[in-house]
Amino acid sequence: NAGVMQNPRHLVRRRGQEARLRCSPMKGHSHVYWYRQLPEEGLKFMVYLQKENIIDESGMPKERFSAEFPKEGPSILRIQQVVRGDSAAYFCASSPLSSGSLNEQFFGPGTRLTVL
């Protein structure tokens, strides 16, 4: 069973360009979380999605950021008109459908975004 896959692993963009980060959850997992890690910081929650639904986006910046998890295909975190402050590591985690107790989140290797 492959783990959580993220691509690309490294992404370089110039200011004003768009960044698209992809996350394929573990097989059988229907919940996806995106976290952002700024340099010297812990991970901060951005958005929580199930297939075709955004469950909690309380950590997403109000502008330029969006996320989706379509019925088919990976989850996408999209950042429009990137700025230098968007430079960070973006981690995706997945978990299975809840069975009543908290399910462990399995993390991908991350995408390291650098904005020039």
Added chain:
Amino acid sequence: AQSVTQPDIHITVSEGASLELRCNYSYGATPYLFWYVQSPGQGLQLLLKYFSGDTLVQGIKGFEAEFKRSQSSFNLRKPSVHWSDAAEYFCAVGFSFSGNTPLVFGKGTRLSVIA
């Protein structure tokens, strides 16, 4: 607001020495508690977790953690550190009682191991 505090930004220990990394949380009830380890440039690996029951939990790589409700703490310990344990350690907490909940992370403790 719920929060997680890791008071130590950087700890250095000698190989073979014991280790304790501190984690405190702020919440009115018992949350779900996790410790993750991150090697440079890598993702996060789960070391151990606490949901309920025995307050001393065993994890991988010889790590253990003890939940102390009275102190709102979940400190990570290892009796004898190996050089390969050098990494960043994150305490994380799930504050919701629903099955799936976003995690709140501490800022991490960087562990250095010297010979």
